[in-house]
Amino acid sequence: xxxxxxxxxxxENLVKHFPIRGGLLGREVDRVYAVDGVSFELAAGxxxxxxxxxxxxxxxxxxxxxxxxxPTSGTVTFDGRSVTGADKQQLRALAREMQIVFQDxxxxxxxxxxxxxxxxxxxxxxxxxxxxxxYEDRIVQLLETVGLxxxxxxxxxxxxxxxxxxxxxxxxxLAVSPRLLVCDEAVSALDVSIQAQVINLLEDLRGPxxxxxxxxxxxxxxxxxxxxxxxxxxxxxxVEIAPSRSLYTDPRxxxxxxxxxxxxxxxxRVKRKKVHLQGDVPSPIHPPPGCHFHTxxxxxxxxxxxxxxxxxxxxxxxxxxxxxxxxxR
Ligand SMILES: Nc1ncnc2c1ncn2[C@@H]1O[C@H](COP(=O)(O)OP(=O)(O)O)[C@@H](O)[C@H]1O
Ligand SMILES: [Mg+2]
Numbered sequence: 467x468x469x470x471x472x473x474x475x476x477x478e479n480l481v482k483h484f485p486i487r488g489g490l491l492g493r494e495v496d497r498v499y500a501v502d503g504v505s506f507e508l509a510a511g512x513x514x515x516x517x518x519x520x521x522x523x524x525x526x527x528x529x530x531x532x533x534x535x536x537p538t539s540g541t542v543t544f545d546g547r548s549v550t551g552a553d554k555q556q557l558r559a560l561a562r563e564m565q566i567v568f569q570d571x572x573x574x575x576x577x578x579x580x581x582x583x584x585x586x587x588x589x590x591x592x593x594x595x596x597x598x599x600x601y602e603d604r605i606v607q608l609l610e611t612v613g614l615x616x617x618x619x620x621x622x623x624x625x626x627x628x629x630x631x632x633x634x635x636x637x638x639x640l641a642v643s644p645r646l647l648v649c650d651e652a653v654s655a656l657d658v659s660i661q662a663q664v665i666n667l668l669e670d671l672r673g674p675x676x677x678x679x680x681x682x683x684x685x686x687x688x689x690x691x692x693x694x695x696x697x698x699x700x701x702x703x704x705v706e707i708a709p710s711r712s713l714y715t716d717p718r719x720x721x722x723x724x725x726x727x728x729x730x731x732x733x734x735r736v737k738r739k740k741v742h743l744q745g746d747v748p749s750p751i752h753p754p755p756g757c758h759f760h761t762x763x764x765x766x767x768x769x770x771x772x773x774x775x776x777x778x779x780x781x782x783x784x785x786x787x788x789x790x791x792x793x794x795r
């Protein structure tokens with residue numbers, strides 16, 4: 467995974483366990499292993515898709531990267547600066563460079579604020595504009611950047627469609643001129659045709675605005691076209707990470723194969739294995755030991771699968787950047 471320049475974002479061994487408290491004393495009686503040792507790098511200008519079923523730890527990973535929640539352990543480094551070790555002031559500076567776009571624009575936009583106030587809030591917080599005129603001009607510019615109009619600034623979120631609200635959320639994130647956007651299921655709640663419009667918008671903005679994306683989705687088909695690389699998560703761990711093409715045409719992890727088997731293929735020449743998974747995703751409160759996937763794995767389950775955590779190891783052509791965490795592949 468060598469890149470000529472230092473990565474923009476580096477996540478190393480990220481762990482987030484949520485304690486479950488019980489009893490009169492509120493002692494920790496159990497824990498949710500939401501993120502269980504996630505590592506990856508993101509180059510400047512790159513889009514990394516992160517996929518996996520609901521509950522596998524995607525949002526928790528995204529929130530830990532921005533320190534919206536505190537990781538249990540592990541490190542996050544942005545442009546050579548420690549995020550996990552940052553104090554309040556450093557974190558504030560980092561917040562201008564890393565932003566998040568949430569799934570639910572209905573819940574994340576304050577219904578009592580005008581669109582202009584929503585988009586402009588960060589300009590005030592970070593003192594990015596000096597005069598009222600500058601402030602207003604910047605809001606107009608941001609709205610136009612995301613395909614909305616200047617006169618939308620005086621309206622309220624409820625007056626907009628789902629796709630437009632997501633554009634407002636994107637404009638708000640762009641206000642501070644960030645370099646990294648974590649898009650957490652940013653299009654998942656939208657109709658398929660609207661999804662494509664928002665994805666195209668994000669893709670069009672990436673180069674001109676110098677953005678990089680961590681693009682979270684539960685569906686492999688959503689991230690395929692926008693991502694340079696894709697990471698597949700299962701129960702708090704990355705089980706496979708590879709350049710998109712390589713992942714979609716030559717998946718190595720049985721879980722990735724199963725996810726892909728559920729994605730319709732437009733090209734009839736491409737043949738995919740039919741893999742059907744048994745049972746449900748186990749609880750992240752008591753994840754299986756060894757390989758988290760072994761209880762549902764269609765491959766032979768060896769003693770090693772049941773006992774040892776498989777590390778990510780390179781597969782395929784040397785330097786291809788295709789990594790898989792499976793003892794049998
Ligand atoms: N604040 C929290 N307290 C306890 N458990 C949580 C909390 N947030 C998330 N979880 C649990 O952590 C796991 C991963 O959640 P999440 O990161 O939201 O997954 P995803 O985004 O992939 O659907 C889930 O089992 C979820 O229930
Ligand atoms: Mg989520």
